[in-house]
Amino acid sequence: MIDTIIVNGTVITATGQSQESIGIKDGLIDDLYEPGSEPDAAETIDAKGLAILPGVVDMHCHHRQGSETGGYEYKETIESATIQCAAGGVTTSVAMPNVTPPPNSLKLYEDLLKVYEKSAVVDYNVNPAGTVTSEIPGLSKTGLAAFKIFMVVDTGRDYPHMPGIGIHDHGKLMEAMEACAAVDVPLMVHPHDQALMAHIEQQFWDRGERDALAYAKAYSAHDGVIWDSAISTLLRIQKATGVHLHLLHIQTAGSVELLRQAKAEGQRVTAEINPWALFLGNDWSAIERLGSYALSYYVPEKNTPVLWEAFNDGTIDIMASDHAPHTREEKEVGWTDGWKAHTGTPSTQHYMSFLLDAAAQGKTTLERIVEATSTAPADIFGMQGKGHIEPGYHADLVLCDLEAESEIRDEDTLGLIGWSPYAGCSVKGIPVRTILRGKTVFADGKVTAKPGNGQYVTARHPAA
Numbered sequence: 001m002i003d004t005i006i007v008n009g010t011v012i013t014a015t016g017q018s019q020e021s022i023g024i025k026d027g028l029i030d031d032l033y034e035p036g037s038e039p040d041a042a043e044t045i046d047a048k049g050l051a052i053l054p055g056v057v058d059m060h061c062h063h064r065q066g067s068e069t070g071g072y073e074y075k076e077t078i079e080s081a082t083i084q085c086a087a088g089g090v091t092t093s094v095a096m097p098n099v100t101p102p103p104n105s106l107k108l109y110e111d112l113l114k115v116y117e118k119s120a121v122v123d124y125n126v127n128p129a130g131t132v133t134s135e136i137p138g139l140s141k142t143g144l145a146a147f148k149i150f151m152v153v154d155t156g157r158d159y160p161h162m163p164g165i166g167i168h169d170h171g172k173l174m175e176a177m178e179a180c181a182a183v184d185v186p187l188m189v190h191p192h193d194q195a196l197m198a199h200i201e202q203q204f205w206d207r208g209e210r211d212a213l214a215y216a217k218a219y220s221a222h223d224g225v226i227w228d229s230a231i232s233t234l235l236r237i238q239k240a241t242g243v244h245l246h247l248l249h250i251q252t253a254g255s256v257e258l259l260r261q262a263k264a265e266g267q268r269v270t271a272e273i274n275p276w277a278l279f280l281g282n283d284w285s286a287i288e289r290l291g292s293y294a295l296s297y298y299v300p301e302k303n304t305p306v307l308w309e310a311f312n313d314g315t316i317d318i319m320a321s322d323h324a325p326h327t328r329e330e331k332e333v334g335w336t337d338g339w340k341a342h343t344g345t346p347s348t349q350h351y352m353s354f355l356l357d358a359a360a361q362g363k364t365t366l367e368r369i370v371e372a373t374s375t376a377p378a379d380i381f382g383m384q385g386k387g388h389i390e391p392g393y394h395a396d397l398v399l400c401d402l403e404a405e406s407e408i409r410d411e412d413t414l415g416l417i418g419w420s421p422y423a424g425c426s427v428k429g430i431p432v433r434t435i436l437r438g439k440t441v442f443a444d445g446k447v448t449a450k451p452g453n454g455q456y457v458t459a460r461h462p463a464a
């Protein structure tokens with residue numbers, strides 16, 4: 001006798017599709033069965049007409065909360081972020097360290113995990129900032145997924161890239177990479193060439209160009225030179241240190257070229273793309289219409305086919321949400337000063353739908369979606385129990401209706417800010433039920449799990 005049997009669905013994994021029933025016992029996948037040969041179960045879930053994917057493992061989410069009262073909880077809290085995760089099919093959400101106080105020491109990291117323990121609705125991990133080298137050995141023993149460093153410094157605003165989380169001095173970067181290599185924990189880097197950006201943005205400002213459209217153009221100027229230059233530097237220091245480098249925010253054709261070459265030479269590098277690079281920031285008309293509300297970053301359209309190819313062939317290993325909520329007030333200012341507007345866009349509730357919609361259009365496959373959003377992130381970062389529909393793994397599943405069409409609306413977003421840059425977009429394919437460790441956390445349009453339901457996912461690295 002097992003706890004739950006899920007029948008009549010199509011199981012999608014990174015390697016194929018099958019008509020099998022999934023048995024669940026004690027929160028784990030017990031086994032997969034040919035239809036008709038299932039054991040007795042206390043609960044039967046009929047997944048007729050639905051696709052069953054492993055729960056999404058989102059390696060890059062901004063939960064905004066750094067303590068009980070860190071200061072950015074008006075944008076989002078651990079609870080509100082993970083509620084959106086549950087509704088979006090995300091069963092593991094990994095937080096970024098640009099919160100107050102930024103977790104860059106063992107003490108701050110452990111304090112923050114206590115807040116997660118009572119607040120998270122789905123499973124989680126937290127990436128501390130790898131900016132204090134002396135703290136890296138202690139932090140490396142916690143089970144963290146990776147360290148994170150931002151190379152970007154805010155000019156004209158004080159968030160989201162505040163002091164304590166950034167390094168753009170190359171010597172200091174090398175020191176951090178050596179420290180991460182010594183404990184064999186991956187290092188995620190937001191690539192950015194601050195010196196080039198300072199020059200480029202000054203040229204825009206000197207011409208009196210300061211609005212969101214100027215901001216968009218400055219960050220993408222000269223075919224994305226600030227991105228490519230930083231990635232080139234990072235890859236060269238990676239070669240010197242041997243660290244597992246994970247590049248964030250891949251968005252230029254030049255970066256894809258550099259990444260391909262580094263991988264061909266056997267360098268220890270993996271990379272991430274974000275939904276905004278394929279579904280939002282690559283549409284100039286959306287940026288004209290929405291201004292800062294559409295920015296994360298502007299990704300000129302000519303990069304789109306290159307990025308899809310790199311996503312599909314695995315050059316870009318994973319997609320993570322880079323869910324980054326800000327209030328309307330913090331975006332509205334962008335109409336006059338794009339540098340003052342907080343950068344980033346919310347997406348964790350909806351990015352699975354955009355991928356399913358892309359599969360319906362033939363731009364990618366369901367298998368590649370599973371690999372890029374769940375299996376590969378879990379394997380790359382050693383997320384124990386996650387990312388596979390196989391016996392012994394956590395029963396984290398997302399049931400999707402691939403035929404359902406829906407329009408994204410501001411009023412349906414479950415975050416605190418009440419808006420989505422994707423409002424008005426129609427998608428084909430939506431998550432309809434999310435199961436975490438065998439228990440349904442989202443169904444019939446409602447998140448049923450409570451804060452405290454989420455557990456820390458331990459990551460295991462080769463030598464940590």
Ligand SMILES: [Zn+2]
Pocket residue numbers: 060062096322323324
């Ligand atoms: Zn981010």
